[in-house]
Amino acid sequence: MNQMVKNPFQQTAVSEALPNTMTEVKAQREASEIQAMVFMAKQFPRNQIQAADRILNACTRQTLADFAVYSYPRGGQNVEGPSIRLAEVLAQNWGNLDFGIRELSQENGVSTVEAYAWDLETNVRQAKVFQVAHKRMAKGGTKTLTDPRDIYEMVANQGSRRLRACILSIIPGDIVEAALAQCSVTQAASVGATPEEIKETIRKLTATMGKFGITAENIQDRYQCRLEAIRPAQIVELRKIYTSLKDGMSKPSDWFAIQEVKKSDAQDLNAMVDGAAAVEVKPETTTEPTKPTPTEEQFAALIEAVSTGVKEVSEVLEAYALTEEQAAEINAL
DSSP states (O other): OOOOOOOTTOOOOHHHHHHHHHHHHHHHHHHHHHHHHHHHHHHSOOOHHHHHHHHHHHTTOHHHHTTSEEEEEETTEEEEEEOHHHHHHHHHHHOSEEEEEEEEEEETTEEEEEEEEEETTTTEEEEEEEEEESEEEETTEEEEOOSHHHHHHHHHHHHHHHHHHHHHHHSOHHHHHHHHHHHHHHHHHHSOSSHHHHHHHHHHHHHHHGGGTOOHHHHHHHHTSOGGGOOHHHHHHHHHHHHHHHTTSOOGGGTSOOOOOOGGGHHHHHHHHTTOOOOOOOOOOOOOOOOOOOOHHHHHHHHHHHHTTSSOHHHHHHHSOOOHHHHHHHHTO
8 A cells, every 4th residue: 555655844733733723723712702791792782771771870970070071172172072981981881892902912112002892782893903112201201112011001091092082983973962961961950059068069160170280360361250250161161171181181271371481490390290299499589789888097088988979868868778877968968
């Protein structure tokens, strides 16, 4: 019988077969998990009425409503929308959604990240793949990030915006609008019923805005009224502005007339944003030249100069440090 010669290029080594086996096992496990999620979603479909009720009930919580809406200026108008916190609540209560952020790769100081949202019932999926450079603007320059924690926070911050867009493209728009309306009602009710409660709300909000270098004077200049005269609708707007600043959607100068900070004061402003106490910058003091004190002989010469009209009385008083008796004698001439 003819025998086949063994192919020398055939991969039969254990060291070469093991990675392929591990990859196949991982792929099978992920496929099984996905099949299980889809199966459970089909077996227990969402009740849209109950899901909408859960969302509206969640929006009655003041802690959620205060950070549910962001706002930023564009083209002379304020653009508002649901924040990432509200988007997460919508996804959790809508049900049968798989959403999240995952890092696909990390090399050469750049992370490739994917944000996704998948409706397991309707098989509608939204995904956004983007890159995040491991750099951060600091003190007028660019700082390269090397700490894994800093890199993780940078990726999470950039990914949350894409994740919000993916979630909002999956959930029906009328549900999102109803949630925003309920959050507005909750915010208006939480301002306070009595003048004392409104003043306390304004005080806390002013202290919170101070983390971004925004003073009470800046708020008064924006609304052209005293701080205690701010209306409830304006308090709601300030909360939206704070959410926008916190999420990085805008900067303080977009909303308030804040003077530009000098480079020497940039460190103080960064410390203020981080919640630390700003270092007091002492103004430069200019020392005026001291006036000479005349001797007895010099004073006698000054008396003679004033008497003969060579010098004026005011000229002598401004140029020399005279005693009270000398000044009175000069003025008597």
